[in-house]
Amino acid sequence: MRRPLIAPLALIAGLATLASASPALADTPPVLPVISAVGADPNDAGYLDFHATSDSAIDPASVTAQLTFRVSGERPVTTVTGFTLVSGTPEDGTWRTTARMALGAHGDYDAVVDLADADGDHPAYLGRAVVRYVDLPVFSDTALDRTALDFEHQSVTATGSVSTFDPATGVTTSGWTGGTVYLEGTRGSGPWEVATTVQPDGTYQVTGPVHGYVYVYAVQQDSQTVNTELVQVSMTASPTRIVFDKPTDTAVYGSAYTVSGTAQYLSPTTNTWTPLPASDHDIEVGLQGPNGNHAYELTSGGRFSEKLDTVTGDTTWSALTGGYGYLAQSTADAHLHALSRSVLAWSDHTFTGAGAIRVKGSLTASAGPRPTGRVELQQSQNGSTGWTTVATVTPNAAGAFDAWHTLKHPTGYLRLHYSGSANATAAVTSKVHLTRSVTRITGFNASPEPVRKGGTLTVTGNLQRQNGSSWTSLSGQRVAIYFRVPGAKDGTRMATATTGNGGKFTVKLTAKQDGTWSATYAATSQYLNTTSAGDYVDVR
Incomplete structure (x- = not known):
């Protein structure tokens, strides 16, 4: 009675076997095309390029590009077809429009590229890019008048020609539709540029105080720039020096004093020391001294000065110039030695009948330490010239002195004289006239x-x-x-x-x-x- 059940059971077993084997019979997932490097040719924006890879050959007839003009309001769309493989293989190669694109206006476009391979597969992600469909400046005959700058030659002049390449026609014409080119380089700590207008024939000349990597560039319609080749322009700093009028000097305690000098540079043209110009207000001489730290602009002839109202002791000024731009740094010092202001007094000059005269007085200072040294008794027959020392006297520690001296020829005029020292000024008393006859x-x-x-x-x-x-x-x-x-x-x-x-x-x-x-x-x-x-x- 159970036999009729055998066949259905076998059928069930077979169905189970088929069900377990079904995954091995499923289809492999397709490999989709990948689009990259979409954009206009850098040297000719009239052509659109892209790169595509897939597991089978790209179908040229399937390639289409939608270019949408980037403007406000209604945005015109242009469909571009007809692409040719220009390098690589149909499975992995670079494609370009067969003919020049005929877009409605110059400007930026949003480009979207779609295609299919031989299997009919489309990319999971369409190729997208911004295409710059604008006039291209083409530079030629670019030249610089110099590539080495110095203090006397701080500017570069660039000359050349610039033409306009139109991506719509592929034609290059003289002149630049942008109208202006720029010379750019470095000045100071940052970039520096100078603009000039391009002549109708496309020539230009532009001068600027720049160095470093110098180039000329033009700005396209979409604010992108096209540059000439970079040219390295070097700069040489000229040696400088500070020449004080009096590197070492003396002045009296309590007096005013002016320190002065000239700032110079070694001319790269004549190789001679030349005053720095007063016209360049960036050039200064820094002075550190009794008045503090101050910077002074130069006057005519590279001159500078600073006044000290009151000398109170020995003083040093340290000066500095250069150290920036085209001038090397240099320093110099000036030293001032303060002198005591000597005061010589002859308080008693009693004259005896025997020809002896009293030399009583003092040697002191009205400012600064008391002077030291001998005091001279001098004699002159006319009181103006021919002063001769006839005796000397040495002051004591307090500066006082008192002595008698017999004159060999007790006639004419007498005075006391102090010749000064390394630390004190000279001094002289008024004259004493010997009126009695010999x-x-x-x-x-x-x-x-x-x-x-x-x-x-x-x-x-x-x-x-x-x-x-x-x-x-x-x-x-x-x-x-x-x-x-x-x-x-x-x-x-x-x-x-x-x-x-x-x-x-x-x-x-x-x-x-x-x-x-x-x-x-x-x-x-x-x-x-x-x-x-x-x-x-x-x-x-």
Whole structure:
């Protein structure tokens, strides 16, 4: 009774076997085309390029491109067909439009590319790109007048021609529809550019203060740029130097002082040191000194200066220039040594009849430390020239001095003089005029010689005063007669005589013993004192 069930069971088993084997019989998933590198030819925007890969050959007839003009409002769409394989294989190659695209207007377009391969497969993602369908500037004959810049040649001039390539026609015409080209390079710490208008024939000339990688460029309709080849332009910094008018100098304590000098550069043209120009306001000299740190623009001839209102001690100025652009940096120092302001005073210049003068005074300073060194007593016959040092005196620790000096020729003018030192100024006092005349006794004689004891001795002589370079008789003056015994230090006044005409005086005395006779004239307010030579008389 159970046999009729066998066949259905076998059928069920077979169906189960077929069901378990069905996955191995399923279709393999297709390999879809991939589109990349969509865009206009960089050198000719009239053609559209793209790259495609697939597991089977791309069908050229299936390739279409939709280009939508990027404008506001209604956006015109142009369909482009007809593509040719230009490199690679149909399975992996680059395609280009067979003919130049005829787009309605110049500008940017959104391009979408679709295609199919031999299996009929389309890409999962369509090829997309922005196509720049604009005039292309074409540069030629580009040249620079120099590729090495220096301080005297800070600009580059670029010349050349630029033409316009139209992607719609493929025709190149002279001139640039954009109208302007730009010279760009580096200046300072950033880019720098200069614009110029292109001439109708397409030529241009543009000059700019640039260096580094220099090039000319033009701006297309879509604000993209096309550049010429980059040219390396070097720059050389010229050596500089600062020349102080007085690298080392002196000034008196309490005085004002101006430090000054010239900033120079070594000319790359003449190889000579040349003042930096005042016209370039970027060029400065920095000074660090008693007034702080300050920068000064140069005046004509590369000059600079700074005033110090009050000198209070030794001072140094440090100057700096250059170190930027076309100028190398240089530094220099100027040193100022402060001098004490010497004050020389002659407080007592008493003059004695014997020709001695008192040299009493002080050497001090009105500003700065007290000066040191000797003080000179100087004499001049006319008070203007011919000052001669006749004596010196050394001040004590407080600067005071007090001494007497006998003048060999007590006439003319006297003054005190301090010649100064490395740390103090010179100084001089006012003049002292010696108004009393020098006198002398000539022809003095005591006779007879020998003479008898108790006999009469006649003493005579002549009194004279100096009158310039000559001598004049002095009458009406009293002359004292002195006698000094042998061995005695001083003589004894024996008589007084008055000079007569010609300055002659005569005295008659009694001879008592051997000894020396002389005549002395005492100083007055007009005349200096004098003593004659002695005359020894033998008394028998």
